[in-house]
Amino acid sequence: xxxxxxxxxxxxxxxxxxxxxxxxxxxxxxxxxxxxxxxxxxxxxxxxxxxxxxxxxxxxxxxxxxxxxxxxxxxxxxxxxxxxxxxxxxxxxxxxxxxxxxxxxxxxxxxxxxxxxxxxxxxxxxxxxxxxxxxxxxxxxxxxxxxxxxxxxxxxxxxxxxxxxxxxxxxxxxxxxxxxxxxxxxxxxxxxxxxxxxxxxxxxxxxxxxxxxxxxxxxxxxxxxxxxxxxxxxxxxxxxxxxxxxxxxxxxxxxxxxxxxxxxxxxxxxxxxxxxxxxxxxxxxxxxxxxxxxxxxxxxxxxxxxxxxxxxxxxxxxxxxxxxxxxxxxxxxxxxxxxxxxxxxxxxxxxxxxxxxxxxxxxxxxxxxxxxxxxxxxxxxxxxxxxxxxxxxxxxxxxxxxxxxxxxxxxxxxxxxxxxxxxxxx
Numbered sequence: 002x003x004x005x006x007x008x009x010x011x012x013x014x015x016x017x018x019x020x021x022x023x024x025x026x027x028x029x030x031x032x033x034x035x036x037x038x039x040x041x042x043x044x045x046x047x048x049x050x051x052x053x054x055x056x057x058x059x060x061x062x063x064x065x066x067x068x069x070x071x072x073x074x075x076x077x078x079x080x081x082x083x084x085x086x087x088x089x090x091x092x093x094x095x096x097x098x099x100x101x102x103x104x105x106x107x108x109x110x111x112x113x114x115x116x117x118x119x120x121x122x123x124x125x126x127x128x129x130x131x132x133x134x135x136x137x138x139x140x141x142x143x144x145x146x147x148x149x150x151x152x153x154x155x156x157x158x159x160x161x162x163x164x165x166x167x168x169x170x171x172x173x174x175x176x177x178x179x180x181x182x183x184x185x186x187x188x189x190x191x192x193x194x195x196x197x198x199x200x201x202x203x204x205x206x207x208x209x210x211x212x213x214x215x216x217x218x219x220x221x222x223x224x225x226x227x228x229x230x231x232x233x234x235x236x237x238x239x240x241x242x243x244x245x246x247x248x249x250x251x252x253x254x255x256x257x258x259x260x261x262x263x264x265x266x267x268x269x270x271x272x273x274x275x276x277x278x279x280x281x282x283x284x285x286x287x288x289x290x291x292x293x294x295x296x297x298x299x300x301x302x303x304x305x306x307x308x309x310x311x312x313x314x315x316x317x318x319x320x321x322x323x324x325x326x327x328x329x330x331x332x333x334x335x336x337x338x339x340x341x342x343x344x345x346x347x348x349x350x351x352x353x354x355x356x357x358x359x360x361x362x363x364x365x366x367x368x369x370x371x372x373x374x375x376x377x378x379x380x381x382x383x384x385x386x387x388x389x390x391x392x393x394x395x396x397x398x399x400x401x402x403x404x405x406x407x408x409x410x411x412x413x414x415x416x417x418x419x420x421x422x423x424x425x426x427x
Contacts, residue, residue, distance in 0.1 A: 043340040070095035081413035082403035121378035152242035190217035192358040201320035203342040222372040
């Protein structure tokens with residue numbers, strides 16, 4: 002029906018066509034994904050390109066959930082006032098990484114929840130990229146992506162722990178000795194890394210966004226500032242770890258395995274520096290780091306406003322090309338290719354995109370907790386959810402409170418197409 006309506010409006014006067022395009026502007030991706038022929042071709046492409054059966058099944062479920070997102074006929078929660086007949090019906094959202102709306106909400110919610118853990122010290126944003134010759138190997142073996150975050154942690158550990166200086170010691174000291182670290186060494190630092198697999202043009206481009214503290218605590222839990230990073234050391238360490246990762250991958254056949262080893266050997270011999278970018282200026286406030294985390298956290302590969310034109314066979318979108326001084330560049334590609342480019346970036350189920358290390362990790366000692374408490378900034382966290390606050394800003398009402406009685410409503414009914422029948426709470 003959507004396709005028929007679209008074709009009908011295409012031949013209608015231009016003002017009617019504009020009205021129709023305005024109506025679907027918020028659901029451009031859903032409109033593209035609702036074409037079964039395009040989806041089938043895209044899923045076949047994924048299957049041919051080493052996407053495992055379990056991963057492929059998860060992709061199918063994610064698509065199904067995305068198409069049902071905010072569809073009241075597919076799922077809803079009904080709230081009722083305990084004192085009067087007023088009811089509110091809320092559609093169920095998909096919470097899928099394919100959905101730009103749910104991705105935005107997840108990003109905002111996550112950053113709001115973590116802000117109470119961020120220390121009020123300077124941080125820096127560092128981007129670690131993988132050279133084009135190595136990118137395909139992370140596609141053949143998706144498990145290598147998680148090793149990229151661990152590699153970033155190893156790079157900063159080498160810097161903060163002054164490993165290069167310790168290797169030059171004439172009298173070697175065991176790493177388990179209490180004399181291994183000096184008072185000037187930063188033993189505990191803070192690091193949050195986010196894995197991305199897509200570039201601005203939707204191509205396969207694995208890279209890591211890292212937010213690292215400019216300082217930390219020594220072995221006596223005294224705070225020490227980090228004045229600067231040695232760029233050459235970071236570049237060398239990053240190159241070493243990336244090549245080690247692709248050398249030891251588990252690939253689908255011997256041909257790819259041999260290609261990975263040959264690529265690593267070639268790049269070892271070449272005096273080629275792996276690109277990474279240290280952000281301009283430091284992030285010197287809690288608000289600043291929350292802004293950075295929200296920008297790079299889990300989100301859909303493309304924002305819907307960047308899709309400029311949709312036809313039955315092609316999709317046109319734009320991006321700001323970093324290689325060309327952020328010039329606005331438009332790309333037109335077949336719909337099947339566009340959908341395939343989005344699906345390959347959907348990570349396997351339970352894949353950890355965000356990793357925390359050092360004093361930002363979930364499990365730290367009690368003594369370290371006491372030391373970092375003095376550097377936390379007291380931030381008032383609202384007792385209302387992000388959804389409630391957004392609804393109040395937009396419509397001037399809290400949807401979970403009865404507009405007549407001003408009391409909190411209770412769950413009355415729940416329905417979801419994957420878990421029938423209707424569940425009643427009365």
